Amino acid sequence: MTKQITCFKAYDIRGELNEQLTEEVAYRIGYAFATVLTTSNVVVGGDMRLTSAPLKLALAAGLIDGGSKVTDIGQAGTEEIYFATKALKMDGGIEVTASHNPIDYNGMKLVKAEAIPISGDTGLNAIQQAAEALDTDYVEQRMAHYTNNQPIDADAFYHGKAHIIESLLQDTNMYKHGSALEEYVEHILTYVDKNNLRPLKLVANAGNGAAGKVIDAIESAFEKHNIPIEFVKVHHDPDPTFPNGIPNPLLPENRADTAQAVREHNADFGIAWDGDFDRCFLFDANGEFIEGYYIVGLLAQAFLDKDPGAKIIYDPRLYWNTEDIVTAAGGIPVKSKTGHAFIKERMRKEDAVYGGEMSAHHYFRDFAYCDTGMIPWLLVAELLCTKNQSLASMVEQRIAAYPSSGEINSKLKDADAALARVLDKYRPQAEAIDETDGIGLEFGNWRFNLRKSNTEPVIRLNVESKGDIALMEQKTKELLELIRAE
Known part of the structure; x- marks a missing residue:
């Protein structure tokens, strides 16, 4: 008997x-991952x-029954799994996380050896099919074993069975605890x-404590290396009830605590992370939120100062x-979906030194071409010191030169009809058309990008101009009225 599984998405679970x-x-999922990829050693975290802990242990049980040894690095961010997969020479890695999703959600991010991502075309669909095909009687038998023959009940599992599974996993000699935290911090x-x-x-706003452990480890490394950087810690201790809201600084309502702390403590800048801290968001010394788009340019410049002629990857929403x-700066810009x-994938193909998305994902060649929420703010801190400028002064001219709307989402009954309305009006006038994503x-001194969501009836709009804030705002309003005219 098979089971339909509906939590698989295009790039994750x-x-x-x-x-x-x-x-x-x-x-x-664990059993399927081990058998489809024929892994011998897998690192997991949550x-x-x-x-996350009980799901991770059930995942580990499946991995072990599928033939893999498991190294559990405990509470960790997604980028720690990326790093550990490569540093510990694992065949794969899985992070149990729902990142910035609501509290009643969870998920997983999966990578192969060398922290190469797994998507639908590169193994995720096959893992889903194998997970669904696994015999239900067998799964129930194995889960009953790992829960000490108690019925599988979610609430009881969360509050009492996790330790039973962990004890039985350790008895198999296929499960152990490990850590790559110190090596990870030294690397960044x-x-x-x-x-x-x-x-x-x-x-440093750790997002209800998600990034707190790593911030503490970085602070210890600063002391060890006599680096004179001081942290003001906000929402630092782990609290899975999310008393300060879902850790998603893209939402304006989730920025106030970081901004206020920056102003109160006269900080040089502020940092806030999402739930698995693979994205970081920056605030200037006035507590003003800096759109991720302008941080991409800032970091691109920093890398080209050190590596002239390098390739830089960027996304097509704002560019x-x-x-x-x-x-x-003499670099080579490369646009990617x-x-x-x-x-x-594009970074590996081009051997690009850095890649950035306006959504605050930043990718680094020497970090297994993966994204991390810790390296970006470190680079910005170095820029403040070497240029002797504030963060605001480093981006204000760029914001004035290319003012942008930021991404604006519109939830619609019929996203296809909205897209058709916009294209009917604007496409005949366009001087250039880009269908990368x-x-x-483009219309000379202004442009826009419009994308449909793959998973919901949502249209995502980004508008920018060349030095004309009023024009950018006018066109944004004009486009939104047409998009939302249902």
Whole structure:
């Protein structure tokens, strides 16, 4: 008897708890991962949600029954799994996380050896099929074994069975705890010259504690290397009930605490992370949120200062500022379809030193071409010191040169009809058309990109202009009225 599993997405696994994602589903995924990829050693970790630990252990049970040894690095961010997969020479890695999704969700991010992402075309579909095909009687028998023959009940599992599974996993000699935290921290510090760093005060909002452990480890490394950077810690201790909201700084309502702390403590800048801290969001010394688009340009410039002529990958939603900076600095700008799997694949193909998305995902060649939320702010801290400028002063001219709307989402009954309305009006006037991802139209001194969501009836709009804020705002309003005219 097979089981339909609905939590597989294009690049990862995400689902509503107890409906789409359960311990049984996690076990199936682990077994399928081990058998489809024929792995011998897999590293697993999980974010700080209440459900991540039991799901991770059920996943580990499936991996072991599928023939893999498992190294569990405990509470960890997605980028720690990326790093550990490569550093520990694992055949694969899985992070249990729902990132910035609501509290009643969870999920998984999967990679192969060398932290190469797994998407639908590169193994995820095959893992789903194998997970669904696994015999239900067998799964129930194995889960009963790992839960000490108690019925599989989600609430009881969360509050009492996790330790039973862990004990039985350890009895197999196929499961062990491990850590790559110290090596990971030392690695990310190699991206800056420690001699360049002067005293700075940084606000660090760990997002209900998701990034707290790593911030503490970085703080210890700063002390070890005599790096004079001080942290003001906000929402630092892990609290899986999310008392300060879902860790998603893209939402304006989730920015106030970081901004206020920056101002109160007279900090040089502020940092906030999402739920698995593979994205970081920056605030200037006035507590003003800096759109990720402009950070891409800033980091591109930093890499080209050190590696002239290098290739820089960027996404097609907003790009005039990035192209201008990269070209002026003698680099080679390379446009890629939006999404981590596409960006990472293109970075490997081009051997690009850095890639950035306006959504605050930043990718680094020497970090297995993966994204990390820790290296970007370290590079920005070094820039503040070497250029002797504030973050605001480093981006204000770029914001003025290429003002942008940021991404604006519209939830619609019929996204296809909205897209057709916009194209009917604007496409005949366009001077250039870009279909790398969605549709991008240019009109001399302004442009926009419009993309449909793959998973919901949503249209995502980005508008930018060349030095004309009023024009950008006018066109944004005009487009939104047409998009939402249902």
